[in-house]
Amino acid sequence: xxxxxxxLKKPCKHFVLYLxxxxxxxxxxxxxxxxxxxxxLGLGDHSFGELIIINNPVTLDQNYLSKPVxxxxxxxxxxxKTNYNAWVAWTLVFNxxxxxxxxxxxxxxxxxxxxxxxxxxxxxxxxxxxxRGIATFKTKLTQxxxxxxxxxxxxxxxxx
Amino acid sequence: xxxxxxxLKKPCKHFVLYLxxxxxxxxxxxxxxxxxxxxxLGLGDHSFGELIIINNPVTLDQNYLSKPVxxxxxxxxxxxKTNYNAWVAWTLVFNxxxxxxxxxxxxxxxxxxxxxxxxxxxxxxxxxxxxRGIATFKTKLTQxxxxxxxxxxxxxxxxx
Numbered sequence: 001x002x003x004x005x006x007x008l009k010k011p012c013k014h015f016v017l018y019l020x021x022x023x024x025x026x027x028x029x030x031x032x033x034x035x036x037x038x039x040x041l042g043l044g045d046h047s048f049g050e051l052i053i054i055n056n057p058v059t060l061d062q063n064y065l066s067k068p069v070x071x072x073x074x075x076x077x078x079x080x081k082t083n084y085n086a087w088v089a090w091t092l093v094f095n096x097x098x099x100x101x102x103x104x105x106x107x108x109x110x111x112x113x114x115x116x117x118x119x120x121x122x123x124x125x126x127x128x129x130x131x132r133g134i135a136t137f138k139t140k141l142t143q144x145x146x147x148x149x150x151x152x153x154x155x156x157x158x159x160x
Numbered sequence: 161x162x163x164x165x166x167x168l169k170k171p172c173k174h175f176v177l178y179l180x181x182x183x184x185x186x187x188x189x190x191x192x193x194x195x196x197x198x199x200x201l202g203l204g205d206h207s208f209g210e211l212i213i214i215n216n217p218v219t220l221d222q223n224y225l226s227k228p229v230x231x232x233x234x235x236x237x238x239x240x241k242t243n244y245n246a247w248v249a250w251t252l253v254f255n256x257x258x259x260x261x262x263x264x265x266x267x268x269x270x271x272x273x274x275x276x277x278x279x280x281x282x283x284x285x286x287x288x289x290x291x292r293g294i295a296t297f298k299t300k301l302t303q304x305x306x307x308x309x310x311x312x313x314x315x316x317x318x319x320x
Contacts, residue, residue: 049195
């Protein structure tokens with residue numbers, strides 16, 4: 001097989017999305033979209049070992065009340081003693097007239113160390129069949145452990 | 161681009177690395193690089209269900225005190241009742257003048273059953289943008305549940 005060639009400056013698909021993480025705190029079941037299932041270990045003081053499962057809304061702008069165009073489903077955990085650093089596996093699930101299908105972002109996410117970080121996009125289905133590419137994350141807003149918003153600049157280099 | 165068609169004997173990048181796993185035992189916070197966040201279930205007697213999060217040093221030789229060239233970030237868990245078998249998702253994060261970027265190894269790791277096992281490399285960023293290939297693991301040293309060293313023979317077959 002010979003996949004389509006790609007030019008870094010010309011992804012075959014390119015869009016910017018915003019993910020909203022609303023942490024479950026025991027009282028906000030109706031609004032919560034993410035929840036800690038394993039508490040931090042107490043190894044260092046940057047939540048090492050905390051494992052969070054998510055089903056987060058993804059919108060076209062930074063307003064978490066905008067109509068979601070996708071859901072980010074998956075998990076992340078913190079894995080550094082000296083700074084905030086995570087490992088992420090998030091599948092973006094699109095289920096609208098505009099887009100139907102999924103693609104999965106999986107990589108280290110040094111959000112405490114770098115304002116912008118690249119993560120791998122490792123596969124997809126439906127409109128995103130067999131896709132691969134890069135998602136550049138930038139943290140836009142954090143409110144303690146309650147809420148954060150991440151900008152995801154999605155560049156797909158293999159589209160079918 | 162048209163990726164080089166690949167010949168199993170001629171990877172586009174080929175190097176051998178050593179991963180060092182120093183388990184947190186509650187007293188070695190300063191030296192620990194990996195920690196169990198879910199204890200074994202007690203299903204069978206090969207740690208079924210134990211989930212470990214890692215940020216392990218990766219060196220060019222078997223000496224765990226050598227200067228790391230990368231960090232292996234991710235997790236693994238045991239999933240067999242009758243023998244030692246694991247499932248692994250490890251991202252190698254390179255942050256040196258020589259290499260900048262990541263690639264992710266994800267697969268079953270039958271370390272109790274096979275001296276050498278092949279795992280998939282499913283994607284990458286930076287110097288390893290969009291890479292794919294195979295990592296052949298060999299366990300070099302195990303010290304009870306405290307420490308192990310794994311040789312990772314990395315063969316990348318798609319490089320950009």
